[in-house]
Amino acid sequence: xxxxxxxxxxxxxxxxxxxxxxxxxxxxxxxxxxxxxxxxxxxxxxxxxxxxxxxxxxxxxxxxxxxxxxxxxxxxxxxxxxxxxxxxxxxxxxxxxxxxxxxxxxxxxxxxxxxxxxxxxxxxxxxxxxxxxxxxxxxxxxxxxxxxxxxxxxxxxxxxxxxxxxxxxxxxxxxxxxxxxxxxxxxxxxxxxxxxxxxxxxxxxxxxxxxxxxxxxxxxxxxxxxxxxxxxxxxxxxxxxxxxxxxxxxxxxxxxxxxxxxxxxxxxxxxxxxxxxxxxxxxxxxxxxxxxxxxxxxxxxxxxxxxxxxxx
Amino acid sequence: xxxxxxxxxxxxxxxxxxxxxxxxxxxxxxxxxxxxxxxxxxxxxxxxxxxxxxxxxxxxxxxxxxxxxxxxxxxxxxxxxxxxxxxxxxxxxxxxxxxxxxxxxxxxxxxxxxxxxxxxxxxxxxxxxxxxxxxxxxxxxxxxxxxxxxxxxxxxxxxxxxxxxxxxxxxxxxxxxxxxxxxxxxxxxxxxxxxxxxxxxxxxxxxxxxxxxxxxxxxxxxxxxxxxxxxxxxxxxxxxxxxxxxxxxxxxxxxxxxxxxxxxxxxxxxxxxxxxxxxxxxxxxxxxxxxx
Numbered sequence: 001x002x003x004x005x006x007x008x009x010x011x012x013x014x015x016x017x018x019x020x021x022x023x024x025x026x027x028x029x030x031x032x033x034x035x036x037x038x039x040x041x042x043x044x045x046x047x048x049x050x051x052x053x054x055x056x057x058x059x060x061x062x063x064x065x066x067x068x069x070x071x072x073x074x075x076x077x078x079x080x081x082x083x084x085x086x087x088x089x090x091x092x093x094x095x096x097x098x099x100x101x102x103x104x105x106x107x108x109x110x111x112x113x114x115x116x117x118x119x120x121x122x123x124x125x126x127x128x129x130x131x132x133x134x135x136x137x138x139x140x141x142x143x144x145x146x147x148x149x150x151x152x153x154x155x156x157x158x159x160x161x162x163x164x165x166x167x168x169x170x171x172x173x174x175x176x177x178x179x180x181x182x183x184x185x186x187x188x189x190x191x192x193x194x195x196x197x198x199x200x201x202x203x204x205x206x207x208x209x210x211x212x213x214x215x216x217x218x219x220x221x222x223x224x225x226x227x228x229x230x231x232x233x234x235x236x237x238x239x240x241x242x243x244x245x246x247x248x249x250x251x252x253x254x255x256x257x258x259x260x261x262x263x264x265x266x267x268x269x270x271x272x273x274x275x276x277x278x279x280x281x282x283x284x285x286x287x288x289x290x291x292x293x294x295x296x297x298x299x300x301x302x303x304x305x306x307x308x309x310x311x312x
Numbered sequence: 313x314x315x316x317x318x319x320x321x322x323x324x325x326x327x328x329x330x331x332x333x334x335x336x337x338x339x340x341x342x343x344x345x346x347x348x349x350x351x352x353x354x355x356x357x358x359x360x361x362x363x364x365x366x367x368x369x370x371x372x373x374x375x376x377x378x379x380x381x382x383x384x385x386x387x388x389x390x391x392x393x394x395x396x397x398x399x400x401x402x403x404x405x406x407x408x409x410x411x412x413x414x415x416x417x418x419x420x421x422x423x424x425x426x427x428x429x430x431x432x433x434x435x436x437x438x439x440x441x442x443x444x445x446x447x448x449x450x451x452x453x454x455x456x457x458x459x460x461x462x463x464x465x466x467x468x469x470x471x472x473x474x475x476x477x478x479x480x481x482x483x484x485x486x487x488x489x490x491x492x493x494x495x496x497x498x499x500x501x502x503x504x505x506x507x508x509x510x511x512x513x514x515x516x517x518x519x520x521x522x523x524x525x526x527x528x529x530x531x532x533x534x535x536x537x538x539x540x541x542x543x544x545x546x547x548x549x550x551x552x553x554x555x556x557x558x559x560x561x562x563x564x565x566x567x568x569x570x571x572x573x574x575x576x577x578x579x580x581x582x583x584x585x586x587x588x589x590x591x592x593x594x595x596x597x598x599x600x601x602x603x604x
Contacts, residue, residue, distance in 0.1 A: 063416075119349075130580065244416060285424035
């Protein structure tokens with residue numbers, strides 16, 4: 001128990017130092033490419049952390065989180081383009097939309113376990129993509145939506161915005177994990193039947209984890225739309241570039257560990273930028289190879305392996 | 313006139329469904345024996361399709377003749393992946409999600425290697441009989457599709473005989489029923505899983521060759537067929553070969569009707585919708601749990 005407490009203290013200290021450095025970074029770094037990379041790392045940290053809450057801590061591996069990312073992005077953009085709603089409000093709307101769409105998806109898929117759950121979410125994400133692709137009168141279909149006036153125009157602005165979202169996500173996750181609910185999540189992951197026997201409504205807690213996870217994924221969808229100015233169904237509902245990439249980041253960093261998504265996104269963003277010049281369109285090759293290597297040699301991910309070594 | 317369109321639609325759906333069944337039988341076999349969902353299944357199909365394409369392009373090998381080569385090529389590929397990548401992970405007693413992710417990773421690597429080597433272009437083989445049709449009353453049937461259907465059934469039948477009548481086949485069934493008991497009876501379960509995975513891949517190798525005369529190949533095609541195979545397997549019931557047949561034909565007909573009467577672009581959505589409905593209302597599949 002004392003080691004756990006000291007670890008928590010460690011994590012707090014580490015977190016505070018990282019935060020201070022992060023807040024001061026744009027004053028030092030004037031290179032906008034490097035700033036862009038750090039923004040990407042934080043985008044993936046948020047996505048990884050929200051996936052991890054469901055996949056890592058509650059044990060429900062989803063292959064279709066692009067559903068919430070895409071719905072968030074489209075909600076914010078359509079509200080803005082069709083109804084003139086401010087994109088700042090869009091961030092909240094995107095999160096709420098992601099959370100709302102996760103309820104029927106969860107009601108259908110969470111009754112299933114393991115790979116059935118993973119792939120049925122993927123199937124529903126594809127259904128959503130097809131609907132948005134073909135409902136041209138409302139969503140512009142494959143043409144996509146161009147945001148002429150995104151919320152911010154400066155890179156430093158985006159930096160602080162994503163830093164804020166990342167902070168909010170990580171604090172929320174860490175808060176939940178320290179509450180009763182967080183322990184229920186982990187109980188469901190360890191043994192669903194045993195958790196049920198102890199009076200935990202496993203389906204309810206899986207659904208709560210999914211809703212929170214979908215909320216932050218949706219918010220990130222809105223950030224992504226603003227940051228890139230443009231979305232289309234292939235980009236925001238992509239299986240490889242969104243759904244699988246989220247899984248990869250968490251598996252690489254350490255599934256079910258708090259810092260896993262942070263470490264995972266640093267490595268994945270830097271590596272895929274590094275290899276982009278060599279493989280161009282085939283940059284997912286690096287993802288695939290990484291998944292295989294990590295699972296073969298570091299089955300608990302980087303943070304997970306360090307933690308087991310430390311506790312051993 | 314309307315009725316003949318409906319019959320036409322159903323017939324071509326059944327023919328395509330036969331090919332879906334051939335792909336799904338491999339996936340269901342692998343699942344039945346190893347409890348692993350092979351998410352690289354479609355990518356192995358893609359390798360089979362490229363094998364067929366390059367044999368045709370470089371040496372003018374007839375797509376149907378290329379089956380003789382694509383089967384052993386995919387058998388070997390499956391053997392290597394199972395022996396050196398998948399088996400070590402299973403033996404390390406990794407959590408279930410790692411095994412799903414592992415095959416997804418293999419799929420990503422294969423798809424992107426193909427992208428790197430062969431460019432994202434669509435390739436097809438054009439043979440004298442690619443567009444040939446036979447007419448039966450008011451219905452016209454694509455000749456290569458008819459051949460594909462018959463050969464698929466032939467291969468599935470041969471597989472059935474192999475599983476039921478040979479020693480290796482009964483070992484495979486034993487491992488599927490209970491790996492520990494099979495091991496105690498002196499069956500080399502490691503060897504059996506390698507053989508099973510290789511057979512599963514060889515089946516999609518054959519399917520790849522059969523697909524080429526009527527379809528086209530590009531690096532990202534695997535993803536689509538992995539999903540279709542999984543849908544078929546779930547429709548029929550995980551681990552059931554008969555289920556894969558029923559599921560394949562069902563998906564073929566549903567897609568065909570969807571494409572003809574609703575919209576070409578939404579036919580895949582219809583497949584997903586049925587998949588989700590089956591998962592909710594009849595999770596054991598249309599045929600139920602019967603293992604070979």
